[in-house]
Amino acid sequence: MNAPFFSHNRSNVTSKLDGGLLVLSAYCAIQRSNDTAFKFEQESNFWYFCGIEEPNWLLIVDGLAGKSWLVAPETNEVHKTFDGSLDYGAAKDVSGVDRVLSHDEGQDLLKDLAKRHSVAYTVFDSEHASRFNFSLNPALSKNKRTLERIFSSVRDCQKDIAALRAIKQPVEVEAIKKAVDLTVDAFEQVRSSISSFNYEYEVESSFTHYFRSRGATGHAYDPIVAGGLNACTLHYVKNNDKLSRRQFVLLDIGARKNGYSADITRTYALGNPTKRQQAVHDAVQQAQERVIEIIKPFLSFSEYQEKADKIMMEALLSLGLAKSVNDTEALHRYMPHAISHGLGVDVHDSLGDNKMFLEYMVLTVEPGIYIPEESIGVRIEDDVLVTNSGHNNISAKLSTAW
Numbered sequence: 407m408n409a410p411f412f413s414h415n416r417s418n419v420t421s422k423l424d425g426g427l428l429v430l431s432a433y434c435a436i437q438r439s440n441d442t443a444f445k446f447e448q449e450s451n452f453w454y455f456c457g458i459e460e461p462n463w464l465l466i467v468d469g470l471a472g473k474s475w476l477v478a479p480e481t482n483e484v485h486k487t488f489d490g491s492l493d494y495g496a497a498k499d500v501s502g503v504d505r506v507l508s509h510d511e512g513q514d515l516l517k518d519l520a521k522r523h524s525v526a527y528t529v530f531d532s533e534h535a536s537r538f539n540f541s542l543n544p545a546l547s548k549n550k551r552t553l554e555r556i557f558s559s560v561r562d563c564q565k566d567i568a569a570l571r572a573i574k575q576p577v578e579v580e581a582i583k584k585a586v587d588l589t590v591d592a593f594e595q596v597r598s599s600i601s602s603f604n605y606e607y608e609v610e611s612s613f614t615h616y617f618r619s620r621g622a623t624g625h626a627y628d629p630i631v632a633g634g635l636n637a638c639t640l641h642y643v644k645n646n647d648k649l650s651r652r653q654f655v656l657l658d659i660g661a662r663k664n665g666y667s668a669d670i671t672r673t674y675a676l677g678n679p680t681k682r683q684q685a686v687h688d689a690v691q692q693a694q695e696r697v698i699e700i701i702k703p704f705l706s707f708s709e710y711q712e713k714a715d716k717i718m719m720e721a722l723l724s725l726g727l728a729k730s731v732n733d734t735e736a737l738h739r740y741m742p743h744a745i746s747h748g749l750g751v752d753v754h755d756s757l758g759d760n761k762m763f764l765e766y767m768v769l770t771v772e773p774g775i776y777i778p779e780e781s782i783g784v785r786i787e788d789d790v791l792v793t794n795s796g797h798n799n800i801s802a803k804l805s806t807a808w
């Protein structure tokens with residue numbers, strides 16, 4: 407992604423905010439232990455508007471004046487020696503902002519802008535964190551507190567940004583396709599020698615090597631390589647167990663490349679599957695094909711969910727896992743996660759406040775059936791673009807067979 411893309415995004419958001427002032431903070435680095443930090447991952451909204459991958463920067467966009475600035479973090483010679491620092495020229499080239507300012511110049515600019523803007527828009531902490539018991543990166547709330555000292559009103563524009571990010575631009579679709587293609591190629595290579603793997607970690611390392619040796623950032627999320635019963639733990643990421651020829655291995659893996667994510671799942675047999683294993687795999691595969699077929703613009707999400715639930719219920723009935731079409735308890739037990747989510751910079755990208763599919767949304771379709779009492783977990787996941795007349799499954803070229 408290049409400076410014109412980020413400039414375009416900045417002008418889109420400020421017109422949505424009626425020429426308002428947007429002030430976004432990068433994430434800060436998080437301590438791993440003593441004097442080391444976790445590998446840095448940028449806050450995705452901040453990245454979408456400037457492309458900077460470094461911690462502690464600030465982006466200011468004045469919609470009234472049509473100007474934007476990046477503010478560099480306060481840094482000292484010791485930090486520079488250990489972590490490097492992004493020079494101002496590089497920051498300007500990547501982002502296309504008008505000027506790059508020092509920390510003190512940035513503070514002065516905010517005070518000056520407060521004379522013309524009573525409201526500053528920014529991104530507040532996400533609600534997901536409390537739902538999942540995550541700790542939050544403190545950078546966003548710190549930025550909010552700073553703005554509250556300077557401006558009469560500070561408002562959250564997360565929803566306006568989500569609405570923009572939900573509808574992909576052609577250049578973003580191309581980036582997602584590249585991440586998907588790389589992931590598909592890695593799956594093909596692993597699949598061609600699947601019976602030679604003895605441990606889950608061997609499979610994980612093949613993907614990591616494939617992605618990194620081709621210059622991709624790496625994984626878009628922690629890869630899941632789950633043999634047998636492990637596939638029933640939905641976010642299993644230990645990937646340490648021995649693989650058995652008698653069980654499936656579920657692979658949920660996606661590359662991140664040029665800022666965009668892929669998210670693909672296949673479930674393979676290492677030996678000859680039992681009739682039951684094959685039946686579960688066939689049921690998930692048929693369900694997945696049927697669900698993808700429904701997707702088209704202007705279909706409401708509620709109708710999609712209803713239809714997908716019906717398809718999944720039929721799959722469970724065919725396997726003797728549900729008692730009747732009304733057995734919602736079985737549906738929640740054997741298919742306990744969402745059928746779809748948006749995909750983009752974040753692997754779980756927002757679809758905005760939209761209530762229906764719209765052209766240029768990209769989402770996953772990922773039905774699964776998990777039967778811990780039989781040590782069987784099968785999920786099949788593809789990445790789908792909504793087109794003007796229907797959909798395009800952009801990971802369809804990866805076979806579901808092994």
Ligand code: GLY
Binds near residue numbers: 627658659747787
């Ligand atoms: N890889 C996470 C998911 O499928 O949503």
Ligand code: MN
Binds near residue numbers: 747772
């Ligand atoms: Mn997914």
Ligand code: MN
Binds near residue numbers: 659669670787
């Ligand atoms: Mn996935």
